[in-house]
Amino acid sequence: MKYNVLLLGSGGREHALAWAIAQSSSLNKLFIAPGNPGTAEVGENVNLSISDFDQVWDFIQDNDINLTVVGPEQPLVDGIANFLETKNHPVFGPKLQAAMLEGSKEFAKEFMQRHNIPTATYKVFDQNNFDEAADYIKEQGKYPVVLKADGLAGGKGVFIPETEAEAMEVLEELKTSDSLKDAASRLVIEEFMIGEEASVFAISDGESYKVIGNAQDHKRIGEGDTGLNTGGMGAYSPAPVVSTGILDRVEREIIEPTISGMKEEGNPYAGILYCGLMITKEGPKVVEYNCRFGDPECQVILPRLTADMLEVIVACTESKLDTVNIDFDDEVKCCVVLASGGYPESYEKGKVITGLDDVKDAILFHAGTKKEGNQILTNGGRVLNVVGSGKDLQTAIDNTYAEVEKIAFDKAYYRSDIGAKGLKH
Incomplete structure (x- = not known):
């Protein structure tokens, strides 16, 4: 079968996905909404609001779309996969309940606790109790400390103050910043983990999973990982810190219990699972989950894949992931x-x-x-x-x-x- 595919999103990640899908022998036509000048070179950009699910559905019907691929997190956390499933339309990306692994830091932490998945110790506060949060930080007296807005903040909701004064400034900013106060209606305060960060990506159909690459992202704006957090200033793949031994532990201690735990709880996880990790002396621990490819990690993982990305995605939406091989080049x-x-x-x-x-x-x-x-x-x-x-x-x-x-x-x-x-x- 030849597929008409709709890809939602407009960033570098979506250009990489479009580039990979466009190489498939199974593709008939690729539409990207809204896309960018780069995606226009490998498919047709269409001016859709991806937050307007009815508008997306009208386009799917009018253009005989066989499959929708969701790039960014917001539509997934807003439930687009649930919406399209009610229309019996195949969609690549987790449903709302599973996407909460990214949509709520508190949900993710409680899930990890239930399933014994290694992560940092933490405590949660809501915005009305930021005075209690301040007292808690002072009582702990350990710096740096990690402060995370509970909701989606476009990669800008994590702060790592190094002193008490800096921590108090961050609390004030989270209360008053127009761009952050919704995401920070609840606040997760975590111990600071010492180690090296890396990301491991798995693809799952809700039953089985396969690792689809690893990478190391560079989040800070400044050389030597200094300055403010960004959406990501660069990446490379594979990451040497993710040795074969570490990868075995990531699968056994993190990916497997995440996929089986979501299924057990009645929210099977189908799509890309991004495990943001800290490789500590004790082993790999989860910093955060994301419910989609990282950006810019996607841009270094997909060019290494020798598998047909569209065929892998289709197998995933048909619960046949165990029938495809995922191989990489050696560059x-x-x-x-x-x-x-x-x-x-x-x-x-x-x-x-x-x-x-x-x-x-x-x-x-x-x-x-x-x-x-x-x-x-x-x-x-x-x-x-x-x-x-x-x-x-x-x-x-x-x-x-x-x-x-x-x-x-x-x-x-x-x-x-x-x-x-x-x-x-």
Whole structure:
């Protein structure tokens, strides 16, 4: 069968998904809503509001869509998979109850506690009791401490204050910030875990699962992992810190009990499960779950896959995941994010981007861009993802930065140390 596919989303992750799906021999037509100038090169962008489920459903019917793939977390946490399932329409992405693993930090922590999944110790407070939260932080007296807004905050709801004064400032910001106070109606306070972060991704049909890659993301804006948290400034895959022994433990102690636990509780988890991990002295522990591919980790994982991504997704929606093989090439991929100057705080849009046609030895995934006439302009905080390859990590890093340097726009910013952590291994 040839599939008409609708992919929801507009970022770098969605361009990577569109790029992978477009290579499938099973694809008839690919639509991306709303997409970006990069996705327009591999499919047809359509102007839909992905938060308007009725509008999405009308488009599905009018265009004989056989499968909908959901890129970002918000529609999943809002229940789009449930909505489309009531229409008997195949959708790739977990249902609302399962997506709560990302939608509520408190839900995730309680789930992990019930199923003995290793994670940091924690306590939850609601916004009316931030005075109690302040007292709790002072009583613990351990810094750094981790403060997490319970709800979705676009990757910007986690704070790691290093002093009591900083912690009090964060509490004040979470109470008053227009962009955060809804997400922080409840607050999770966690112990700070010492180790190295990595992400392991699994794909599940609700019954079985397969690991679909691992990566290391670089969340902070500044070199050497300093400064504010961002949606991610770069990534590489595979991550040497995820050794075979560690991966075995991640599967046994984290992925397996998560998939079986969700099924036991009547909320089978079907879709991509992102396990954000801290590799500690005691072993891997969960920092957070996400209910979709990471961004920019997706951009380094999908180019390594030798499997047909559309066929894998279809098998997943048909509960036949155990019939497909997931294999990878033996190259290392490195992704560097070019961002607008000022990101993750205020930044300007509409800067002309030059040099895109000069990038020959890397894959270019668009994130915050728009097209006007023949020009591509900046249209977001994270603008472009440059993904290079190499036989080893150092070669992949060198090849990626050689292509990054060909691209220019006013106040362009990128980190020059993506992947350096992996070289220590």
